[in-house]
Amino acid sequence: MWVTPETFEKNIVWLKEKFEIIRLKDWVSTSTSTFKNKNYCCITFDDGWLDNYQYALPILVKHNIPITLFCVSEMIESGLDFWPGRLASYVRQSVGTGRWPECLDDWPWLNAVVSDDEAIKQRPLGQANMDKLIDGCKIYSDSDINQFLDIMFENERKDYVQPRRLLNTIEVREMIETGLVDIGSHTKYHTRLTTLRTDTQLTDEILGSKLSLEARFGVTVDLFCYPNGHWTRPAIEMVEQYYLGGCVLRSGWNYQGQSLGDLKRFNMHEDIANEKVEFFSRMSGFI
Numbered sequence: 001m002w003v004t005p006e007t008f009e010k011n012i013v014w015l016k017e018k019f020e021i022i023r024l025k026d027w028v029s030t031s032t033s034t035f036k037n038k039n040y041c042c043i044t045f046d047d048g049w050l051d052n053y054q055y056a057l058p059i060l061v062k063h064n065i066p067i068t069l070f071c072v073s074e075m076i077e078s079g080l081d082f083w084p085g086r087l088a089s090y091v092r093q094s095v096g097t098g099r100w101p102e103c104l105d106d107w108p109w110l111n112a113v114v115s116d117d118e119a120i121k122q123r124p125l126g127q128a129n130m131d132k133l134i135d136g137c138k139i140y141s142d143s144d145i146n147q148f149l150d151i152m153f154e155n156e157r158k159d160y161v162q163p164r165r166l167l168n169t170i171e172v173r174e175m176i177e178t179g180l181v182d183i184g185s186h187t188k189y190h191t192r193l194t195t196l197r198t199d200t201q202l203t204d205e206i207l208g209s210k211l212s213l214e215a216r217f218g219v220t221v222d223l224f225c226y227p228n229g230h231w232t233r234p235a236i237e238m239v240e241q242y243y244l245g246g247c248v249l250r251s252g253w254n255y256q257g258q259s260l261g262d263l264k265r266f267n268m269h270e271d272i273a274n275e276k277v278e279f280f281s282r283m284s285g286f287i
């Protein structure tokens with residue numbers, strides 16, 4: 001999901017015509033009576049991508065727009081990508097070297113996902129088939145997939161280093177110092193909370209990520225965002241215990257007085273976001 005810088009700037013201008021753009025933490029922490037007869041909009045970014053700093057930040061500063069940036073606490077200095085990026089990199093390089101799909105024989109866990117799907121075995125795969133492969137891997141837990149990939153990259157003895165795609169500490173600090181960027185938590189390792197088996201694991205991802213980000217950046221982390229939008233009832237209850245609010249991926253508006261552990265949002269991608277009618281149709285819930 002992405003938009004060009006030009007589209008993003010247009011979106012900001014359009015939003016300002018219809019809404020007052022405020023900090024999400026202000027909306028969730030202010031009493032109902034303060035907000036009356038007005039529509040408010042809060043902007044959030046998930047995952048902590050480097051391009052948020054490179055392209056979005058200058059536009060936010062130019063228009064004085066606050067956002068919440070949901071960071072994955074232990075990925076910030078890891079230099080690693082999320083597993084879908086790592087897997088895609090492996091597959092693309094295997095396709096490039098002519099080893100795809102024969103290399104699947106070396107990796108039974110991946111072979112089980114591909115199964116008899118001949119479309120995924122094609123060279124090149126195409127984005128739709130890559131998405132299908134990544135989706136199929138979700139039968140495994142995130143930590144299992146990362147372990148599979150660690151072994152895969154070690155055994156292959158190839159240089160799979162990609163250009164860094166996630167923000168580092170210095171860049172996040174610079175974003176915070178603009179006074180426009182609030183840091184939220186997106187767990188420690190971008191773990192889908194539905195795959196966790198114990199309360200200890202859940203606490204580690206939900207509370208552990210908050211404590212880690214607060215210690216690293218010296219800010220209060222009040223908001224949470226569920227990886228992949230996947231949540232469970234215990235996860236929401238824990239988020240409501242430790243945070244002011246949590247964001248899901250379900251589309252829709254939020255109203256004062258509603259529960260704050262499952263705040264709805266509208267996803268924006270270039271195909272919808274670059275036309276005004278489609279942009280507002282998405283925000284109206286029509287598309």
Ligand SMILES: [Zn+2]
Pocket residue numbers: 046047186190227228
């Ligand atoms: Zn995410």
